[in-house]
Amino acid sequence: MSDKKLYEQKIEAEFDTCKAQVDxxxxxxxxxxxxxxxxxxxxIKELEEKMHEGKAKLKELADASExxxxxxxxGVESIWQSTKSTLHHASKHFGK
Known part of the structure; x- marks a missing residue:
């Protein structure tokens, strides 16, 4: 499997974990x-917006050439880091 495909799967799994936390x-x-x-x-709204943006960038990455x-x-990594930071802030804020 290519590095690109493995990276896509890794980030997709991280966004799925984030979505579970939002739920x-x-x-x-x-x-x-x-x-x-x-x-x-x-x-929650802020997290969902960041996840939506991240998913869109991930789709662009998936459609891009090697x-x-x-x-x-x-760009995907930047959005993921921002999403993670927002999730961490929300988790800390709500004591989770």
Whole structure:
């Protein structure tokens, strides 16, 4: 399997893990107070936007030629790092 394909699978798995965490936040938000729900939904929306952007970049990477893989990889990695940071902040904020 090519490095490109392995990288795609790795990042896809990381986004799937992030989505599972977002789903967990959604479940927790439903039982929270109104003020907490507002904050949680704000964090969830931000995470979902970052994941959507990351998935779009990952699709671009998947559709790109091997020649463009390295240059596009940096963009995907940047978005993933930003998503991870936002997830970490949300997890820390909610004590998870």
């Amino acid at each position: 967990k936040f959604k479940a927790e938000a439903s039982g929270a107070s109104a003020d907490v729900q507002i904050e949680m939904h704000k964090q 020649d463009k893989f390295e240059s596009m990889k940096k």
